[in-house]
Amino acid sequence: MAPDxxxxxxxxxRVELPETGGGSEQRESVFPAGxxxxxxRFDRPRGSGTTLAVVADPHLTPTDRGxxxxxxxxxxxxxxxxxxxxxxxVDGFVVAGDLTKDGATEEFALADELLSAAPAPTxxxxxxxxxxxxGEPSAGAFADRYAGGEYPVTRExxxxxxxxxxxxxxxxxxxxxxxxxxxxxxxxxxxxxxAPRVAVVHHALAPLxxxxxxxxxxxxxxxxxxxxxxxxxxxxxxxxxxxxxAHWPYATTxxxxxxxxxxxxxxxxxxxxxxxxxxxxxxxSIMPLADEAGLTEAYEFAVTDDRRGDAVRAAVIDGYFxxxxxxxxxxxxxxxxxxxAPSVGN
Numbered sequence: 001m002a003p004d005x006x007x008x009x010x011x012x013x014r015v016e017l018p019e020t021g022g023g024s025e026q027r028e029s030v031f032p033a034g035x036x037x038x039x040x041r042f043d044r045p046r047g048s049g050t051t052l053a054v055v056a057d058p059h060l061t062p063t064d065r066g067x068x069x070x071x072x073x074x075x076x077x078x079x080x081x082x083x084x085x086x087x088x089x090v091d092g093f094v095v096a097g098d099l100t101k102d103g104a105t106e107e108f109a110l111a112d113e114l115l116s117a118a119p120a121p122t123x124x125x126x127x128x129x130x131x132x133x134x135g136e137p138s139a140g141a142f143a144d145r146y147a148g149g150e151y152p153v154t155r156e157x158x159x160x161x162x163x164x165x166x167x168x169x170x171x172x173x174x175x176x177x178x179x180x181x182x183x184x185x186x187x188x189x190x191x192x193x194x195a196p197r198v199a200v201v202h203h204a205l206a207p208l209x210x211x212x213x214x215x216x217x218x219x220x221x222x223x224x225x226x227x228x229x230x231x232x233x234x235x236x237x238x239x240x241x242x243x244x245x246a247h248w249p250y251a252t253t254x255x256x257x258x259x260x261x262x263x264x265x266x267x268x269x270x271x272x273x274x275x276x277x278x279x280x281x282x283x284x285s286i287m288p289l290a291d292e293a294g295l296t297e298a299y300e301f302a303v304t305d306d307r308r309g310d311a312v313r314a315a316v317i318d319g320y321f322x323x324x325x326x327x328x329x330x331x332x333x334x335x336x337x338x339x340x341a342p343s344v345g346n
Contacts, residue, residue, distance in 0.1 A: 036274065036285040036286055036287045036288070036339050037285065037286045037288075037321070037324050038283060038284070038285055038286075038324060038325045039249055039250075039251050039260065039273070039284045039285065039286050039324055039325055039326060040251030040258070040260060040282075040283075040284040040325050040326055040327035040328075041281060041282070041283050041284070041325055041327065041328050041329055041330040041332070042239075042240060042258040042281050042282040042284070042327060042329050042330070043281045043329040043330060044196060044239045044240070044258070044281060044282065045160070045196040045197070045198060045239040045240055045277060045281075045282055046196075046277060046278065046279055046280070046281055046282070047158075047159055047160050047277025047278055047279075047282075048159045048277075048278070048279070049158075049159075049276075049277070049278055050091045050092075050157065050158035050159045050160040050276070050277045051088065051089075051090045051091055051158070051274060051275065051276045051277075052090060052091060052092045052093075052094055052157060052158075052160065052162070052198075052274070052275045052277075053081065053084075053085040053088070053090045053092070053093045053094065053119070053272060053273070053274060053275075054094045054095075054096055054200070054242055054262055054272060054273040054274075054275060055078065055081045055093070055094070055095050055096070055262075055265050055272045055273075056095070056096035056097065056098070056243075056244030056245075056247075056262035056263065056264055056265065056272070056273075057069075057096070057097065057098040057127065057244050057245065057247055057262075057264035057265065057266065057267070058074055058077065058078045058081075058095065058098070058099060058111075058264070058265050058266055059071065059074055059098055059100065059101045059129065059264070059266050060074050060075060060078060060099060060100050060101065060107050060110050060111050060114070061074055061100070061101040061102075061104075061107055061110070062075065062106055062107070062110050063106075064101060066301065067301065067305075068247075068267050068301055068302055068305040068307075068308060069101075069247075069264070069266045069267045069301075070266050070267060070270070070297065070298050070301050071101065071266070073266060073270070073290075073294070073297075073298075074101070074265075074266045075110065075114070077265045077266050077270050077289045077290070078114050078265060078266075079114060079117075080289045081265050081272045081287075081289060082114060082117050082118045082119075084272075084287060084289075085118065085119050086119055088274065088339060089119075090119050090274070091119075091157055091158025091159075091160075092119065092120075092121050092122075092123065092155075092157035092158060092162070093118040093119045093120075093121070093122045093123070094122075094123050094124065094162065094164075094200055094242075095115075095122075095123070095124035095125070095146070096124075096125060096127075096200050096201075096202060096242060096243065096244035096262050097124070097125050097126055097127025097128075097130065097167075097168075097201075097202030097244045097245065098127030098128065098129045098130060098202065098244060098245070098264075099111045099124055099126075099127065099130055099146075100129060100130055101129060102129055103129060103130050103131060103132055103137075108137070115146075121155060121157060122146075123146065123147055123148075123153075123155060123157075123162070123164055123200075124142075124146035124147065124164075125146075125147070125151070125164045125165060125166060125167075125200055125201060125202055126139065126142050126143075126146075126166055126168050126202065127168065127202040127244060127245065128168050128169070128178065128202070128203075128245070130142060130168070131168050131169060139151070139166060139168070139169075143166070147164050151164060151165055151166040151184065152164060152165045152166075152184050152187050152188045152191070154188075154191055154193055154197070159277075160197075160198060160277050161193055161195045161196065161197035161198065161237075162197065162198050162199075162200065163188060163193075163197050163198070163199045163200070163236075163238065164199075164200050164201075165180055165184055165188070165199060165200070165201040166184065166201075166202075167179060167180055167201045167202050167203040167223055168202065177203075177219060177220055177224065178201075178202060178203030178222075178223050178224070178245070179203075179223050179224035179225070179229075180201065180223060180229050180232075185229070185232040185233070185236070188232075188233070188236040188238075189232070189235060189236040193236075193237060194237065195237065196237055196238075196239045197236075197237050197238050197239065198238070198239070198240045198241075198242060198275070199233055199238045199240070199241045199242070200241075200242045200243075201223070201241065201242075201243055202243065202244050202245050203221065203222060203223045203243060203245050204216075204221050204222045204223065204243050204245055204246055204261060205222065205223055205226055205229065205230060205233075205241050205243055205254060205257070205259050206222075206226070206230075206241075206252050206253075206254035206259040206261075207222070207252075207254075208221060208222075208246055208248070208250065208261070209248075209250045209252070209320075209326075211310075211311045211314045211315055211318070212246065212248045212250075212308075212311050212312075212315060214310075214311050215307055215308040215310070215311040215312075216246050216248075216308075216311075221245055221246055226254075227255060230254055230255040230256075230257055231255060233257065234255065234256055234257055238257065239257065239258060240257065240258040240259075240260065240275075240282060241254075241257055241258070241259050241260070242260045242262060242273070242275070243259070243260070243261050243262065244261070244262050244264070246261055247263065247264035247267045247308075248261055248263060249261060249262065249263040249269070249271065249273075249286050250326060251284060251325070251326040251327045252326065252327065253327065258282070258327065260273065260275075260284050263286060265289055266298075267298060267301070267302060268295070268298035268299050268301070268302035268312060269286075269288070269290075269295060269298065269299075269321075270288070270289040270290045270294065270295070270298050271286045271287055271288045271289055272286075272287050272289060273285070273286060273287070274286075274287050274339055276339075280330050280331070281329065281330045283330070285339055286324075287339070299312070299316070
């Protein structure tokens, strides 16, 4: 059962969170009411007007409820992301891993049902929750089903080159940790693609921002040998890396690469990313998937989580979401108006 929640108010057109735990915590706005939030503007990659929707860590389940991931909202949140991607007429829909809660047959059935309604092309990389070493589906079956070939998979999406990589189970055992093996990186380097590209991988490449880094240790959330991996990606023509796994929005640069961490579409703050590539550069927007009541519900579940609760609370109190955009490499006067957010329910 969901915890009791109290709706926050609105101030200066921004959705706010309520006080939690009976204290006098500072209340911090998260998303503009009625609009998305710009997370980053990168000088590269550039494009000709391509827009991608990136949904991360939906953890779809038809039966479970509660927890940090607000399981009883997973189907609804994913459906909203699909509907909003259609509203914005995106050129492609990408899932950055952890499509399912635990890789169960009924969870994949739900995922297939929902993905069938998503804008084409619909692509996905696996997350640590999706693949059980030696189980079903296998990594190869997942790749065929959701990427149309063996990873690494590279697709042209609306004029933008997107490369999908599998970072799960680098040692062949079930683990939170991730890595890209030499064969995958060599395959990317030798696939004949010369255009600048975007890479999508589940595990984090760059260091996570404070205070979330305290709840998400690098040994469990980052790719192994991140510096060497970043250099290999850059050598293969990658200019932007989009990751999931941490359930937290952030943007940075790492060893010359633009790096974006996608929020989860189920846990706080429930949202997806919109990436727009034009002649000026790349604009990354966070598109909310919950109204004030839904955001509050997700926050209440988050701050009562034993592992991440303190970090989420500290981030909100310290004004983390007021520091966006986190990367600004573009002359903003050359940009179009940001996308509007969908009308969302709780």
